[in-house]
Amino acid sequence: MNSLFKQIVDRCLRSPEFSKVLTSFGIDPKRYWILMDLFAKLSQREEMQGQLGRQTAALRVSAGLFFIASIVGSAFMVALQIPMRAFILIYLSFTLFILLGILLSETANSLVNPVEGLALAHQPINGATYTGAKLSHLLLIVLYFVGGLNLAPSVAGVFLREAPWFYPILHFGVALSGGLLLALSCCGVFGWLMRIVPARRLKAATQFVQAVPFVLLMTRRAWLPAGRAALQSIQGPLQFVPRWALIAMAAGVIGTTVIVGLRSLSADYLIRVSTMVHSGSHRKTKIRASILGDLVRRFFGGQAGRAGFDYTRRMMMRDWQFRRQLLSIIPLFIFIGAGLVNAIVSESPSPFAAGFSPAHLLPHIIGMAMLAMCQFLQYGTDYKGIWLFLVVPDRALSRFAQGVHASLWLPFVVIPQLLMTGLFIWRWGIADAALFVIYSVATVSIYLAVGLRSVEGVPFGKQPNPGRAAGMQFGMFLTLLLAAVAVGIQWLIFRSHLVVEVLIPLIGVAGYLFTRHSINTFEVSIRHNLALESGASKLLYTEMEG
């Protein structure tokens, strides 16, 4: 049945009528379908895993999770009989918010990091055909996510008091149109970037654009009043213009902006591919004396440890895939963390006093951020470069693993908390501050140790895999529940100073032992994955020969 449906859709899409539609957009239908078949084949053979829209299994998992959540949510709202307009607005906003993050990231990865473009850059393909084929997978993302998030609510909405009989069609139609418009707008935004920003700066510019919506959302209190005031100031002159004319004007401006952006994508895209992929190759790096690097060499495994530390630290700063994935969550953690520190400094009593303190959440927020970072650590743009580790002496790998751990533990666990110690002493006194920081460092270290166990192989040594990211959403949700339980237990422990004084050294020792065990597990994982790579794939050998 499914296959028959696919065949019918495929036949319609490859029909002469649809070819005429493609041609009207400047797309060469023959080459478009050659590219579509190529991308499908590469995804199926796991060579092109970096695009979520081509990973139907991952899409199904994500859509399924949202579907279950939306059943619960919509049943709850229908039971409360909330107004129909509020119901549809809640789901539309949530759908667009979720899609915005995913589409921005996916469009950026498709357009600004076109690794396969290098193999196609000398082929006679025009920009419209190539970008059209590259971006078609966004359509599937929209379909799956809109479906997962809105299928249940569109059916449940019929049971709302004011809902008409055709509510399911209305709800789903509005959500789908919104999703498609958003996808087109994302492509338009990147088209404008390509028009304005030099090719070698595109990667940095797109990462900035990806972060903008989240930063705007988090800082809304700062800019929203000013925005409202500005709107009110122009309301006076506009009050004589009919509402339909205003809507038409706004739609016209947005439509033109998106179309011009889309046209920019189709202009000379493939000429920019080489510069985009190699951007940064002409950038000069500075060699600085690193105090941390020397510390790591001395205390965390000598020169091999320092190699692991510097490799991970530098790749975290420069690897496109790592930065792109981190951007999807880190602004959230930064704003929550900053909010917590602000709350602790301004009004919070000692975490060991009676009652709940925002400080109780701090180690767990940093810990969750460390877990997320470890999840992203294994994927990199230059994953084929790990052949280098095949020729590294065996004993160096354990020290290398120590260095990788140090690159996360020192700058993200120890140093920030030591820096905050001054603030804590000022608020709670030396004894409580010292106890809390020791406890917090030990707790975050345990989170990091858990995260390190999930890193498969050499950091940045795997091809990005959105399928794993979908599983990660579920994993992070489970971890969040466990963290909530941990916060509850911690609250009980913190009620007694004596228990705290006894338990904190124990937690510290447990953290140390668990970390050592995790580093060993990580080292085994590196060896295992290198053995797999050297045995199963010829990729590495061809890289070495190259």
Added chain:
Amino acid sequence: MSEAIVHVENLVFRYGGTEVLHSISFTLAKGQIVGLLGPNGAGKSTTIKILSGILSQSSGHVAVCGLSLPESAVSVKERIGYVPEAGGMFESLSGQEFLELSGRLHNVEETTLQARIKGFLERFDLAKDRLRQLEAYSKGMRQKILIGAALLHNPQLILLDEPLTGLDVDAQIMVKDLIAALAADGKTILYSSHVLEVVERICDRILIIHKGDLIADGSIESLRQSTQKSTLEDVFRQLTHKEGTQAADMTGIVERLRK
């Protein structure tokens, strides 16, 4: 002079603030085999990428087969064959699939395409490996596939960037014969290489780029006469001021390793 296939005038290419090519000019006539020489980082591959429409020049005029670049990049790509220095390939495709992809993107009619692929694979001794994925190919086999992909659509201009890398002796002889045969058929060939003996043997004319400047353009004989050197290697050393420097540097490296 016969018909010009490539016309380059005051070509400048900048990357960021760095000027990689400084106003170079040359013309390639139909049927010529021209060697493009230069030390690493001189700008050879950049020149070839501009001629193939992969990069766009910062200033200057570039025309290939009478079509201006970068404006007519797609039409130029239909008329040229390009063998890249570090060929990006889709590793999970088989040799046959990669050749089919290239031929179809160049709009070669299917029956003709299959006949050409069959002939090519047999000639290059790849017929029995045609269904294996490229990741299992040796470097030389991959190079043969790239050469085949560049020729399937019968291009007028062939741009070869280090085409002999990784090929065994038999395959090298085969490629050299192929280049001569293509030139005899009226194809123009721009051949970039570091193997000076091969360039000396097969090219009619030499272009030498050094630090982004075109420092020599002429037949091998005229270059020998103007520099009063007997071999192309000596000509190259003299023009790129490398004489005597390499031996001294190497001694220095070995001394450092001893410390």
